[in-house]
Each structure stands twice: as C-alpha cells, then as structure tokens.
Amino acid sequence: MKKLLINKTLKQNLITYGIVIVAYLVIQIMVSLGLVSSLLKGLLVPLCVYAILAVSLNLVVGILGELSLGHAGFMCVGAFASAFFSMCMKSTNMPSALRFLIAILIGAASAAICGILIGIPVLRLKGDYLAIVTLAFGEIIKNIVNSLYIGLDEAGFHFSMESTMDLNLSETGTVIIKGAQGITGTPNDSTFTVGVILLLLTLVIVLNLIHSRDGRAIMSIRDNTIAAESIGIHVTKYKLMAFTISAALAGVAGVLYAHNLSSLTATQKNFGYNQSIMILVFVVLGGIGNIRGSVISAVILTLLPELLRGLNDYRMLIYAVVLIVMMLFNWAPKCIEWRAKLLYKFKNKKTAKEAE
Amino acid sequence: MTLLEVKNLSISFGGLRAVDDFNISIKQGCLYGLIGPNGAGKTTVFNLLTGVYKPNEGIITLGGKNITGKKTIEINQEGIARTFQNIRLFKELSVIDNVKAGLHNHLKYSTVEGILRLPRFHKIEKEMTEQAMELLKVFDLDGEADTLAANLPYGKQRKLEIARALATKPKLLLLDEPAAGMNPNETLELMDTIRFVRDNFDMTILLIEHDMKLVSGICEELTVLNFGRVLCQGKTADVLNNPEVIKAYLGE
16 A cells, blocks of 8 residues: 555656656657757757746645745855856866756755754744745845955955945956856856756755655645644754755756856846745645645746737737636636546546456 | 552642642553543543643652653654544544554654665665554454545544553553543443453553443543632542532532
8 A cells, every 4th residue: 555655656757757757758859850949949958947946835835834025135145156156177187067067066065054044043933024035035135245356366255245446456367256247257167058957956865865764854844833842843843954955955946047148147027036036936736835826837837928029019918818727727616626536537437448 | 550640730820720730640551530510630640640731839750750851752652642622633644644644653663764665765665554453453443444544433433532542552641631522332341441441451551431331331530620729539429429529510
C-alpha cells in the first residue's frame, strides 16, 4: 500500500519534470525551424526566471505556510552579487562556464545569507510579521543597491554610498556598480538551456525536500505548530531551513536574470514590490502548495501579456479575465468537484479500455 | 518505581491561580486518571507537564530527572508525549505521514541525503514506513494509511493522535479527553486500545476524562482537581466514593 504511495509521488514528480523537458524540446525544435518570433525568444530566459521564483516562493507560502512579500529582494541580492562577481572576473581568462557556475553559487549563497539574517529574528514570531519584514527588506535592498557605488583599481575595491567621484579611483580603475545606473556589461551567460537546467534543479530540490523527513517536519509546522512542537519537531530550525532554501533559489533566479541583460539596474519594475506581488500571484493562481501549478501559471502569466501585445487596448483586460478564470478553476469548490469528476471519468475509461 | 513525580506545582495567570500546590506521583506502568469539573485546571496541568507553560513554583521529575522549565521539544525527547483536547492533527498530511512525523527524532537522515535521494534515505524511509504501519495496525488505521488526516472520521482522528504520540516513543503518555465526542461503542473500543497500549508498549498513561464509565473502567488511580487544587487522590474506587468528590464533581 505504502509502496504504491511512494510510487505515486515519484510518478507525480516525474510528470512535472517531464512537462518541463517536453516544453523545452518543443521550443528548441520550434526555434530551429524558425517558428519562434524574436519577441518570444527574448522571453525564454525570463520564463525560466519566473518559474524558478514561483517554485521557490511556493516553498514558503504553500509548504511552510508563511507569507513572504520580498522575494524580489532576494532575487535582487542574487542578481547584483553574481553580476558583481562576473564583472570582476570578466577580464581574467577564466572559462565562462566556470565563471557562470561560480556566479550561480555566489548568487544563491548571498541570497541565502540574507534569508538567514531576516529569518532568525522574524521566523520566531507568529502571524503576519514575516510578510511585513520581507516587504520592507525588498524595498530596502533595492534602495541600497541604487545608492551603492563600487569601483576596482590596483589598490583593491572602493566603496561609496555617495557618488562615483567619492570612490577616489586611480586613473586605470573601473567603476563596477554605478548607483542607480547599476551594472553595465554583465556577460550574457544565461541561455534558455541553462535556465531550464536550473529550473529542473530547483524542482528536484524542492520536490525531494517536500517528500522527505524535513519536508514532513515543515508541513507539520504549517498544519499545527503546537502539535509539531509536542512531538519534538524543532519549529524555528525547520522554518529557517525552508525560508533559506527558498531565498537561495530566488537568488539563483536573480543570477539567471542578471546574466540575461547587458545592463542591470534595480528599478521598481524588476525588483520592487510589484514584482514580489507578481510572484505571489503566480503561486496563488497555480495553487498554493502545488509546485507543478506554480511553473505552469508562471509560464502562462509571463507569456500572456506579451502574446496579447497585438490587441493593445484590450491587453490588460484579457489578462485580468484570465487571472479570474484561473482563480476560479483552481479554488472554486464547484470547479474542484468538476475536475475530480472529469479525472474520475477519464481514469474509468482508461481502465475500461485496458480491460478490453 | 515512580516515573512521574510532581511537587508543589503552581501557576498563576494574572490574579488567577489556575493550578495551586499540585502534587502527583505516578508509578511506572500505571493507568492514572485526572478528573474534575470544567475549568478545574486539568489541561493546564498537562500544559505545565509538557512545557507549554512554565510553572511559577514546583518541581517536575520524570524518571528521577528534573524536567521543570524545559521546552516542549526537550520534554518530548525526555519521554512525555501528549494528545490534545481539541484534536491537533497535521490535517493536510496523510495518516501515515502524521505517524512518520512522530518518528522524526528517532529515525534520521540529513537534508542532503533527502534531497539527493541517497541510499540512506531509502533505507530509513522504509524503516519509518514499517514502524508507522505497525503502529497504525494497533489502532486499526492501516487501511487508511494514505487518506488525508482531515478526511478521517472523528473517532479515528482521536486514535491517530494517540498513534502519533506513541511514535515519539514516550515513557509517559498524556491523553487529554481521549473519549470526547465518541459514542459508547467507540468508547468501549478505546478502553481496550488504551489497555492494549499500556500492556504492549510498557507505557505509563495519565489521562483527563469526563466519561466516568471509562475512568472507573480503566484507571487504577485518580486525582480529582477542583479550582486548581487537589481535592482527593488515591485508588479509583476510594476516590469515587469520597463524599467531597461526589459533592464537587459527580453529583449527589
């Protein structure tokens, strides 16, 4: 009986990986046949970025049951830390694959550290405090980055929170982070293939974590903190673990994002509050706690506004309608019932066919 | 041999002395009942024993070891497990996962082993499944191992909570109104189960209950609480015939 269950979760996970791989292959074939517009090509890496973000946020919202409104902040940390590293290493003859690999690790680690620093005090509290603090964190990080100047010359790194002039660089020195102008000239290491690999890695980490001893502990805290404590589960430890892993994955998404653009700036649009809410929308519409749903909804909701560009005035109208329809499809009790019936019928037909 | 020894336990919430000078001594293997009118402080005693509240005064020793003022998780590791008056299951987890969560501190593998699905993960998970199924069998829940805990009928939810508590391999099991909301048949069945657990798991059980049939049927010793104070203590038959207990709780 239990064996069946393990196989069932494994099957579900394999379906999720399968969907991603098939989608990747289809798009690759379409690209090689020249069926994909340049607009869509430009969207391929962002699709992976948002899918990773949605999966990582779902770990906090759906599995841990806490609300984080600062995921764009972790993404920002990962993006700038990794872009900074890549800029420093650009002039050396380090192979680009190795440089990008290290950049990913740095992005993940720096976001994870921020996650730990925020999590240690805040996850001990109950209620909505995490949402409030992460919201503030996202805004603070964005503003810090916007007023941060870092330059490099033979004497080493120069920091300033004022202006480029304050760096006191020698003549041969270069400014790497230019305040509100951000980082320009980041190597474009992100490709669709790398994005999909990172997305698959994210899925493996999150899904395997959920279906393990630690995942059970995390979900038991979500379902009933008092009971979890009464059976000896270290609540703060597991909250912190889930939050940190989620932050690290958001950092990876940031790395992917940063290395897809030649100029990286922190604006309201890409690392601000709206972005965090957008990621939350992916998670809620994909189904809280449903990892596969997060990927699908992130892809649909990222593609949709771009595909509807031709409709101009009606673009946001249709977008809003799709949001509502997805919400109803995933959450309305009648709809859930209908889906269950449909699935049941489908399964019955299948078994009937097999019987024949 | 005395397993649990509580001396002069007291706690106040503001001006209210919820538990006042509470003493109890429970022998290894005993089935002990804690009864009293509503609001007498029974559940507060449980919360004090499991570290949810810190006592203002008093000493709690378990198997000779002082556990006063320890955290809930530490007390669980020392060997006290409990169930709750209002059922607190992990509702979105399957029945077997609820029990496996109880095995959390006994069968371990690291996070990395879990994520990378190393051999140790498979080995320990298999062991967990076996142990969990064994426990579920005791409570006749093995047929519903894959059901979500939230979808179980009420009586079975109560049983699952006991199974989860037992999974933490305690020395002392605290049951907070295990028969609440059960019909007479289910209560009879539960009495058998509690006895079975005591005999087969070598367990000491302290239970709060209002169902006098269950209390007189299985408890060997009783303590009656009234307004936070011990009213009477001793063998079940003696306590239930005590005129003061009859007056305060049972009714004349």
